Structure formats: structure tokens, C-alpha cells
Amino acid sequence: MRLSVFPAALLSCALLVTCGAAAPAGALTPAGAPASTSTSAGALTSAGVSAPAAPEPACGSPYLIDQVLPNGARWRLCWEMRVIEGLTLTGVTYTPPRGRPIKVLRSTALAQIHVPYDSGEPRFHDIGTLGENAVTLASADCPGGERRERFVCVTTRSRGHGYLKSRPGEPNLSAQGRELVVYSAFQIGWYTYLVEWAFSDDGAITPRVGATGSLSGFDTGPEHGWPTRAGNTHIEQSHTHNIFWRLDFDVDGRKNDVVEQYDFPGSGTAKRTLSRTVFTKEAKAVTAPARWWRVVDTESRNADGHRISWEIGNSDSARYRGPADEAFTRADLYVTQYRACERLASANPAPGCAASVDRYVTGQRLTDPVLWVNVSYHHVARDEDADPMPTHWQGFRITPRDAMAENPR
Amino acid sequence: MGWGRIVMVLAGAGAMALAGSLFLVSGEQGPQAARSPLRTPSPADPLTGEEISRASEIASATLRRRMTTGQVELLYIERGDDKAAEDRRRADAYIYDYAANRFIVRTVDLAEGRVVAERAGRGAQPPPSRAEGERAAELLLADRAHGGRIRAAYARAAGRPLRSASDLGLRALVYTPRPAHRGAGACATHRCVRLLVRLPDATWPDTTRIVVDLSAEKILTLEGR
Numbered sequence: 001m002r003l004s005v006f007p008a009a010l011l012s013c014a015l016l017v018t019c020g021a022a023a024p025a026g027a028l029t030p031a032g033a034p035a036s037t038s039t040s041a042g043a044l045t046s047a048g049v050s051a052p053a054a055p056e057p058a059c060g061s062p063y064l065i066d067q068v069l070p071n072g073a074r075w076r077l078c079w080e081m082r083v084i085e086g087l088t089l090t091g092v093t094y095t096p097p098r099g100r101p102i103k104v105l106r107s108t109a110l111a112q113i114h115v116p117y118d119s120g121e122p123r124f125h126d127i128g129t130l131g132e133n134a135v136t137l138a139s140a141d142c143p144g145g146e147r148r149e150r151f152v153c154v155t156t157r158s159r160g161h162g163y164l165k166s167r168p169g170e171p172n173l174s175a176q177g178r179e180l181v182v183y184s185a186f187q188i189g190w191y192t193y194l195v196e197w198a199f200s201d202d203g204a205i206t207p208r209v210g211a212t213g214s215l216s217g218f219d220t221g222p223e224h225g226w227p228t229r230a231g232n233t234h235i236e237q238s239h240t241h242n243i244f245w246r247l248d249f250d251v252d253g254r255k256n257d258v259v260e261q262y263d264f265p266g267s268g269t270a271k272r273t274l275s276r277t278v279f280t281k282e283a284k285a286v287t288a289p290a291r292w293w294r295v296v297d298t299e300s301r302n303a304d305g306h307r308i309s310w311e312i313g314n315s316d317s318a319r320y321r322g323p324a325d326e327a328f329t330r331a332d333l334y335v336t337q338y339r340a341c342e343r344l345a346s347a348n349p350a351p352g353c354a355a356s357v358d359r360y361v362t363g364q365r366l367t368d369p370v371l372w373v374n375v376s377y378h379h380v381a382r383d384e385d386a387d388p389m390p391t392h393w394q395g396f397r398i399t400p401r402d403a404m405a406e407n408p409r
Numbered sequence: 410m411g412w413g414r415i416v417m418v419l420a421g422a423g424a425m426a427l428a429g430s431l432f433l434v435s436g437e438q439g440p441q442a443a444r445s446p447l448r449t450p451s452p453a454d455p456l457t458g459e460e461i462s463r464a465s466e467i468a469s470a471t472l473r474r475r476m477t478t479g480q481v482e483l484l485y486i487e488r489g490d491d492k493a494a495e496d497r498r499r500a501d502a503y504i505y506d507y508a509a510n511r512f513i514v515r516t517v518d519l520a521e522g523r524v525v526a527e528r529a530g531r532g533a534q535p536p537p538s539r540a541e542g543e544r545a546a547e548l549l550l551a552d553r554a555h556g557g558r559i560r561a562a563y564a565r566a567a568g569r570p571l572r573s574a575s576d577l578g579l580r581a582l583v584y585t586p587r588p589a590h591r592g593a594g595a596c597a598t599h600r601c602v603r604l605l606v607r608l609p610d611a612t613w614p615d616t617t618r619i620v621v622d623l624s625a626e627k628i629l630t631l632e633g634r
């Protein structure tokens with residue numbers, strides 16, 4: 001599985017990162033672009049080159065979201081409020097400024113909100129019929145945006161500096177980035193969960209969940225909680241929110257998607273070495289410093305001749321590991337072959353199908369990979385969590401890697 | 410979403426109900442849909458009210474008698490989104506057979522107007538429907554010890570006695586026994602739920618040790634960790 005020999009494209013890509021910083025400011029194309037990889041002319045269908053028309057969206061109003069951001073980037077997707085998973089996004093397609101549409105995800109939704117409390121009990125699987133518990137959003141709950149069928153907010157917001165580069169004798173080269181945001185809120189007992197996906201103008205996606213509402217008020221001993229309210233009579237029980245996302249990637253279409261893991265061993269030495277692991281079979285993986293994964297289309301290439309991919313970073317997880325009967329908590333990423341009945345990471349509501357994501361991994365060969373990302377947050381209550389509890393967020397990043405040949409600005 | 414509820418009210422109720430569901434759902438979808446309720450949905454659109462009613466009728470056609478007696482329950486309808494049938498309008502009917510403690514999913518192809526797949530089994534439990542949550546709350550309130558505690562907490566919070574389960578904010582979650590739990594072994598095969606109960610003062614009495622066995626219509630108390 002571990003490959004020691006890298007294709008030329010990858011090596012030169014690694015070189016580009018270092019060379020790029022020293023390249024003259026005016027260079028539009030990185031100088032190190034390898035000539036050897038620009039072989040198949042037919043594959044060079046990127047920015048500006050004979051862009052085919054966008055495929056017809058699979059949904060109609062009010063389920064279609066079609067947003068052009070100020071830099072000219074366009075996101076198109078469909079939403080659906082499913083009874084079980086709640087807000088579900090399908091057919092997620094990114095079009096870079098002046099570029100052609102690139103499909104990223106066939107579908108994405110939450111796959112579980114698992115909340116084990118620190119004393120060992122209770123332990124909740126909060127999905128659930130999320131769709132039945134969607135909160136009706138007021139117009140103030142959807143600033144600057146548009147509410148769809150009362151439950152979904154579609155809006156845009158600033159994401160800070162897209163870039164800022166000083167130029168001697170010239171104004172700074174800078175821009176404020178912007179992102180499309182799609183979210184719903186769900187009332188699950190005392191918690192209100194904000195379930196959000198942000199699609200930014202540079203092609204990145206940030207799925208995240210914010211927990212707000214109220215604390216449970218469960219009292220426990222000082223070894224399992226933190227005193228809240230006046231004095232020391234109430235110890236609010238600590239707990240973990242283990243949130244799972246299911247992501248059915250279809251990078252530039254369903255075919256030829258491969259999942260790779262990248263590591264950079266050499267800790268404690270002066271050198272770091274790029275190391276790539278290709279998941280040819282269903283797999284579980286855990287986070288590690290500097291580790292990331294990507295879903296790469298082995299056929300589609302950008303104008304630099306590099307394979308189009310989206311990268312998954314998951315470095316903020318508290319990495320909760322549960323007992324043996326909660327083996328689904330023991331990895332941070334699962335890669336499984338698509339199966340229609342595999343929908344939730346635990347308590348999967350399908351007869352004749354495995355019950356949890358750890359059991360979806362059976363060593364099957366991967367031809368159509370589905371990724372399951374697990375991000376946990378350990379919540380130790382504080383006085384500031386008094387009603388209404390401030391939102392605590394958890395999520396991860398999906399970033400384009402060589403989907404475009406240059407900064408999509 | 411209100412569709413799950415509409416389905417349960419209308420399942421098996423015939424043409425009048427169909428018209429009624431169109432009215433209800435178009436109300437939710439706004440004036441555009443109300444003017445043209447028969448607009449053909451696109452492949453990835455959610456199911457329309459009409460499709461949900463039709464899928465319910467088709468999926469429960471052979472179950473009518475047992476549904477009337479409460480042995481079998483149609484929980485909700487979910488749009489079928491199997492990649493292998495992406496261009497088809499399909500609906501998955503989630504059904505629970507209380508007599509056999511079996512969970513059934515029937516896939517209805519809406520164009521063909523028939524059930525094209527059925528998966529059934531014991532063990533896996535679908536999330537509770539709204540009706541099941543309400544039934545669990547009624548069972549809980551009828552229990553002398555646990556129900557009494559909830560009634561007392563309600564009276565303290567509201568300043569008046571509890572009239573019915575509908576006074577409570579309810580959220581039901583499937584309960585699956587863990588190895589360390591004692592007292593709820595029956596839930597390995599029965600349909601069991603836990604209830605989160607919201608009182609009018611926005612507090613939740615600790616109900617996490619109470620399990621409602623819907624199959625046996627019994628209240629169980631968890632022991633152990």
C-alpha cells in the first residue's frame with residue numbers, strides 16, 4: 001500500500017511549493033510546471049479552456065442553491081430536509097472564476113451526533129429524526145440571506161483576507177474573501193445544533209456544527225464535571241460531542257476517485273519526507289500531526305497537468321475513543337465503498353445492513369469511496385455557559401488541491 | 410418538517426385525504442406550489458406531499474388490516490436516494506411490525522406504482538416517529554413512580570397540574586441496551602425508547618434511567634453503568 005516511488009507530477013508539485021515563494025511577483029504560472037506531465041491534450045480542460053456548459057441541476061426551486069460570489073466563483077448545489085439526517089446537500093459543484101464546473105460531492109449530511117457523558121452515562125445518539133426537529137428560522141436568524149421553506153438559511157458572508165501582498169511602489173494586492181453559507185438549526189433536547197456548510201470563493205468547504213441552547217443541568221461529582229451556578233453545590237457533567245459527517249465525494253464525476261493519505265515523517269531531524277499511502281481497500285485512519293487526506297480524480301487534470309483533488313484536514317478533533325461497544329468512535333476517518341444502506345455512523349437505520357461505520361470497513365476494494373469524518377469536542381462547562389449557552393463549534397476543512405492551476409481570484 | 414405527521418394521519422384514507430395532503434403541503438411550499446401543485450418534481454427534489462401520500466398507500470397496501478389493529482406501524486417516508494436508481498423517483502417507507510418486532514423498509518418506485526424492494530430484520534431500530542414518542546410519554550405518565558415524579562416536576566414548573574402528554578416538550582430516542590446496563594435486556598429485541606422531557610420552565614428532569622419498552626408497553630428502570 002505504501003508507495004515509495006512518486007509520479008513526476010507529485011514531486012514537481014512539492015517543488016512548486018518551495019519555488020513558488022521565491023518566484024517573481026508577476027509570474028502567472030509557476031515556473032516549475034513540468035512539461036512531462038502535459039501529455040494528454042484532452043485532459044487539459046481547466047480555467048478558460050473550452051469550458052463545457054454546466055450540467056442541468058438535478059433539483060428545482062426552492063431546492064436549488066446557485067450562488068456567484070464577487071470574485072466570479074460559482075457554487076451550485078441542491079438541499080433537502082431528510083426525515084432522519086436533516087439538512088442534506090447534493091450535487092455540490094464548484095466553478096472557479098473563468099473556469100469550468102467541477103463536481104465535488106454527490107451528497108453530504110450529518111451521520112451522527114454521539115454525546116457520551118463523562119461519568120459513563122448517559123450516552124446519546126442524537127440522530128434521531130433530525131428533519132422532524134428542525135427549528136423555524138426567523139429573518140434575524142438568517143442575516144443578509146434567504147430562508148428556504150422556513151428551515152434553511154442561504155446567505156453569504158466575509159471570510160476575511162483572501163490574500164494580501166505588499167508591492168513596492170504599488171498599492172497592496174489584496175482582496176476580501178467571501179463564502180456562501182447554508183445552514184439549519186435542530187432542537188435536540190436541551191441542545192440547539194447549528195448544522196452549517198460554508199462554500200468559499202476559493203473552492204474550500206467548511207462543514208461545522210455549533211452547539212448552543214442549554215446545558216443538560218445533569219449533576220455529577222467533581223471528578224466528572226465543573227461547578228457552575230453560584231457556589232459549589234451544582235457540578236455540571238462534562239461530556240463529548242462526537243460528530244460524524246458522511247461525504248460521498250464524486251470529484252469531477254463519479255469515476256476514478258482515489259483516497260490518499262499524506263504523512264511527513266522526520267520529526268526530530270532536520271528533514272521531512274513526503275509519504276503517500278493509497279487506500280485501495282476500505283480503511284480506517286486516525287489524525288496525526290501534519291497528516292491529511294485527499295480524494296483525487298486519477299484522470300482529470302488542471303492546466304498545469306496535475307490531478308484534481310480535494311483535501312481533508314481534521315486536526316482539531318479531541319479524538320474521543322469510547323468503549324468496545326462504541327468501536328465507531330475509534331477512528332477519525334473511515335473510507336468505505338458506496339453502499340446505499342450505509343447512512344449513519346452508528347445506530348444505522350437499515351435492516352440487513354451493518355449497524356455502524358467501523359463495520360462498514362470490510363476490506364472491500366474501493367471504486368466509489370465514501371468518507372466519514374469524525375470530529376470530537378470535549379465540553380467542560382463554565383459559568384459563561386449559562387442560558388442561552390454560547391455556541392461552541394466543531395468541524396473540519398475540505399480544500400481544493402490542484403483543482404485550479406492558480407489562485408482562483 | 411410536518412410531512413411525517415401528515416403521512417400518519419392520511420395513510421390508507423383514500424382520495425379525500427390525497428387532496429387534503431396536497432392542500433397542506435402546498436401551504437408549506439408557498440404560493441407558487443399552491444397554484445401548480447402537480448408541477449413535476451426534479452430528480453433530486455424532496456418528495457412532494459402527493460408523492461408521500463401515494464408512497465404510503467402503496468407501501469402499506471398489504472398491511473392495512475394489521476395497521477388498523479396497531480400491530481404494524483408506518484413510521485415515516487424518506488426519499489430513496491440510491492445512486493443506482495438516481496433518475497427514478499423512489500420512496501422508502503419505514504415500517505415497524507410490533508407483533509414480530511421486525512423493522513421493514515419498503516422501497517416504492519413512484520413511476521411504476523409498486524414496491525420494488527423490501528428489506529426486513531430484527532435488531533436494527535429506526536428512530537422513533539412522533540406518534541411513538543407520544544405513546545411512550547403516555548406510558549411513562551401512567552407509571553405510578555416515574556409518571557408521578559414527572560407530574561410533580563411539571564406542577565412545580567407550570568404552577569398547575571399536567572393535563573396530558575401534549576403539555577410536555579418531547580424528544581424520543583431509540584434505546585439500545587449496553588453491556589453494562591441491567592434491567593432492560595428485553596430491549597435487545599423489543600422496540601425501546603428514552604424520552605427527553607422539556608418542562609415549561611425550560612428544564613429537563615433526569616429521565617435518562619427510564620426506558621419505555623413500546624413492544625411490551627412497559628416502563629423499565631436502568632441499573633448499573
Ligand SMILES: [Cu+2]
Pocket residue numbers: 211239241379
Ligand atoms: Cu456540550
